[in-house]
Amino acid sequence: MFRRAHRLFAWLLSPALLLTSYQSLADEVERWKFNMTEGVTPVSREIQGLHMEMFWWCVAIGVVVFSIMFYSMIMHRKSRGVKPANFHESTGLEILWTAIPLIILVIMAIPATSSLIKLYDSSEADVDVLITGYQWRWKYDYVEEDFSFFSNLSTPRDEIEGFAPKNPNYLLEVDEPLVVPVDQKIRFLITSSDVIHAWWVPDLGVKKDAIPGFINESWAIIEEPGVYRGQCAELCGKDHGFMPIVVEAKSQEDYREWMTAKKEEAEELAKLTEKTFSFDELYERGEQVYGQWCAACHQPNGEGVSGVFPTLKGGVSVGPMEDHIDIVVNGSPGTAMQAFGEQLSEVDIAAVVTYERNAWGNNMGDEAQPIDVYNHKQGN
Secondary structure (H helix, E strand, O other), X not given: OHHHHHHHHHHHHHHHHHHHHHHHHHHHHHHOOOOOOOOOOHHHHHHHHHHHHHHHHHHHHHHHHHHHHHHHHHHOOHHHOOXXXXXXXXXXXXXXXXXXXXXXXXXXXXXXXXXXXXXXXXXXXXXXXXXXXXXXXXXXXXXXXXXXXEEOEOOOHHHHOOOOXXXXXXXXXXXOOEEEEOOOEEEEEEEEOOOOEEEEEHHHOEEXXXXXXXXXXXXXXXXXOEEEEEEEOXXXXXXXXXXXXXXXXXXXXXXXXXXXXXXXXXHHHHHHHHOOOOHHXXXXXXXXXXXXXXXXXXXXXXXXXXXXXXOOOOHHHHOOHHHHHHHHHHOOOOOOOOOOOOOOOHHHHHHHHHHHHHOOOOOOOOOOOHHHHHHHHOOO
C-alpha cells in the first residue's frame, strides 16, 4: 500500500519537477548568453545583424562543404568497389574553387564595409565626453560644459570579501554613472592617464582601448532611457576586475536638469576650499575618502601590503605635513602611488591626509585644511 502511494505521489509530482527543471534551465540559458548583445543603439543592432549574417554564411558554407565531403566518403568508398579517378590537375576546377570563395568574400565585404564606415563616423556629435582611464576608475569630462567627475566602484567591501551576500549588480555598480541624453549623438573621446584600459559597454556597441597619449573615438545614439553596464576590457593591473562602467541614459529634459544640478554641486564644492573645517568633520570625511580611494592598496587597517604598498602606520603619515600633502597630490614616481591632485578635490585631500595622520594609532593631533592643499598645488 505504501509503495503504491509513493508511486502515485511521484507521478503527481513529476510534472512540477519537470517544470521547475525547465525553468531553472531557462534561467541558466538567459544568464549564460553566448550570442552578441543586440543593444540599444542603431550601431549595436547593425553590428549584431552583421554578426548573424556572417554566422549564417559560415553555416551555409559548412553545410555545403561537409555535405560534399561526407557524400564523397560514403558513395565513393573502397568497399563499394569504386576506383579513384587518376588525374593530375584540373584548371577548370581550380578556377572554380578560387572564384566561388572570392565572390562570397566580396558579397560579405559589402555590408561589413558599410557598417565600418558608420562605426567610425563620429562627426556632428551633439555631446562630447572625454573618458580617461585611471587605475582603477574612470574620469568623465563633458567637454562643452567644462565639467568633470570620477566614477568609482561602489560595491561594498563586505560583498567583495565574502562577508555579505552578493547583489545582482555585484562589481557592476558605481557611485557616479556617466549620464547622457537619449536620441542625441554622443561622441566618446577615450584615453588613459597611466596604463592601457578599454572602455566597453556591450549594450551601446562601444569597445575602445584607452591608451596613454592617444585619443580614440567612438559614438552612440541611445534610443531608450535606462541603465547600461560594462567593464574595463583590458588587463590593467591589480584591480582590473573592480573598474566597472555604468551609463545612464535620460530623457533630454531630465538630462538638462541633472547637468544643472551637477554644475551647482561642483560650484559649491569649489567654495568649500575657502572654508575652515573642524577636526571631526575632516576626520569623518577622510575616513570615507580613504575607504573609497586608498583602502584597496593600503588596506582598511592602514597596514598596506609588504613590499608593494607601504604601511600608513607611521612613515609619511607621521612626517611633516607638507611632505604628506605632496605625496598625495603628486604621487611617488617609480612606485604604484598615483598622483591624486587631479582626482580628488582640495577638500577630500585635506580630509584624507587628516584621517591618515590620526588613524590606526598615529595620533598626530594636527589637521590639513583645503586651503593648505590649494596653496601647495599653487606652489605657495
